[in-house]
Amino acid sequence: MGVGHHEAAWRHPRTDQSRLFDVDHFVELGRIAERGRLNSIFLADTLAVGPNVARNTQSIFEPLTLLSAVAAATSHVGLIATASTSYNNPYSLARAFASLEHISGGRAGWNIVTSAQLDESRNFGGSDTPAHADRYARAEEFVDVVTALWHSWDADAVKVDAESAIFADPTGVHTIDHEGKFFKVRGPLNSPRSPQGRPVLVQAGSSDAGKELAARVAEVVFTAQRSIPDGLEFYTDLKARAVRHGRRPEDIQILPGIVPYIADTEEKAIALEQEFTDLISPDYALRQLSAFFGQDLSDLSLDDRLPELPPESAIEGQKSRSTLVRKLAEESDLTIRELLGRLGGGRGHRSIAGTPEQIADDLIAWFEAGAADGFNIMPPYLPGGLEEFVDHVVPILQRRGVFREEYEATTLSGIYGLTSHDAPAGAPVEAISR
């Protein structure tokens, strides 16, 4: 996320704004993550400049191209790109991810999103906010089509036998002949089976339809949870749903987001968080809040409380995020100003300010309570906030025996320990006979 997950990160002296445009900045983030033996880096994305172009620093690079560049300069860390099922076609997206797979040697992940915003719809021929149910119906079929395309080459179809002029065994390459409600695709994919078969499937929708999609297909789930009881409820619910879809609980890994403010004393960490809160632009934050609820809240007074708003079932925007925001405002009786401060760091994700030990204790508490399989670390500023985490928190987690010392796999599914991921015996390049 540019120079940090906090929306005002680019205004803080700990960031260098010119790096927003610098591909080497993202290469550096990948290398720092790799130094910390983190599973992956993850790029969010939206398909519109958004309502407040004056302050939107987020979408300069497109994830698949940017992560291809990062792939060339890293060797182990996973590369998770966000891409929309509403505004892509399955063949092209399957191909692009297969390409990232081949470029990275099997380190690709796909964060499946359905693109809720009206501004996005208008860039792709639409006039209205697309209905939530329609987006998810298309997403379900989309995932099935791309998965079939990724499996349209058998793992051993590539022969590369120069003597007999056989590149691939045609009996191992299959049309998919899909004809559904949204798509008609013949196949096969024009790229051989990739090193891990297909990217790791990632999802973050927390609405009922979002959780059902995740339960059926996702292997990694990003989620915003603000307390261990809430996290535990989500975790238990989603694992149970996965089991109902015939999967094992360990086939779907749940990673709440955290925004860590790290310093050598708790006081300094709290002061650091306050510096970022003080940089929030209320009008930008109000527009973000509007997007959660799918309606214009930009005229709210900062000293008022959140007004009466439609129930989650009536919201075509970010359903579950709107509920989280509403709950946060009500439980702590926050003014709009206070609410925006709490949201500024992670757009609803949980912030922690503390020493490296305190951060490590917090993560371990969630893990041991059964509310998380891991975490999506969202540093408020980059690359500094990621370096703080990798250099000071990770060693504590390693000493306590809850995090790896070295990578023990070369593919992203291997790093996540996804034993049910359909990996071929070896990368195509290893199957080559001369």
Added chain:
Amino acid sequence: MGVGHHEAAWRHPRTDQSRLFDVDHFVELGRIAERGRLNSIFLADTLAVGPNVARNTQSIFEPLTLLSAVAAATSHVGLIATASTSYNNPYSLARAFASLEHISGGRAGWNIVTSAQLDESRNFGGSDTPAHADRYARAEEFVDVVTALWHSWDADAVKVDAESAIFADPTGVHTIDHEGKFFKVRGPLNSPRSPQGRPVLVQAGSSDAGKELAARVAEVVFTAQRSIPDGLEFYTDLKARAVRHGRRPEDIQILPGIVPYIADTEEKAIALEQEFTDLISPDYALRQLSAFFGQDLSDLSLDDRLPELPPESAIEGQKSRSTLVRKLAEESDLTIRELLGRLGGGRGHRSIAGTPEQIADDLIAWFEAGAADGFNIMPPYLPGGLEEFVDHVVPILQRRGVFREEYEATTLSGIYGLTSHDAPAGAPVEAISR
């Protein structure tokens, strides 16, 4: 093109087939091109595995992702990606190219194709070969939409003023509000103006509709021409068409393709070409021939002549390439076997076998006759064939004063000397005020 432009390159001992899957192979090609001060590298693409999967080695990587990886490992050479106007949407493609622009610092080019094959149509919901006229009508509108999106951010719109919390000046970022026959797109693009404003536009269609599109929008044209008179006719025609579209002749640069077989004697070069010809698989080549004419020719006997075939006007496949192939067969009274041999190296492009001096003489003769502004070098095998050209032919061209010794520009449009390319004063990053 994988391990070489000759269709049987992967079967020749001068290639290493494992590199078909190796991103470092393509990085190496970029670096060799850069060592030779070549303008750019260019990746062709089709959106289907093609009729003969057993021998199709071409489409493992997708061009935009692969060239993003190459961008990160090179500094000057241009990066031209093929992408289809028939099976992409304008917003996503404009964004992906803007991203490659930012990743490469302004070295992107877009080879505009309309995707003629039935197999491609079937991967995107179609059942028939799309009509030639419809493809070009959509392409014309597509190019206009993406161009408007690339210009939706003024060159000086990005401010990045942390003090006043202004990332961009909203008055410099514009919706495009396009509503046409094929597309409805609001904009603006979700990526700021790129280093050279937009990619260099490349085109290779040689049908009448293809030439009209090129004359209106292309800055670089790839073409298959087999003799100086033919090349001169094409060159003169296309420049005149460009002038009729209100452009200057130098705004559109014409680059015939050549397939060079290089050795220290002419005899050795001819023997090398013969080695490749001997590796051609007739049934694979017949399927390629079928694609040119848009009909099944796979049952032809290799010792016969080309049968009576429909005129170019009735062909929905590769119109102009079919005419070139027909002319080649008739003028030299070739059997199908001989014709396939001539086509194997460059699918219709001209082969030259000779010493470095002979190759250089040939290129200079075309250039001085006014039949070419430059050439698309299509080495039969890679990387070796490119190294031969860069290390042995380029120095002769430099000594004779017809090719640069050093890069004198950092953007691709600058390298091509396209003074009419709408470049902003500088890359956005240079416009940043702290």
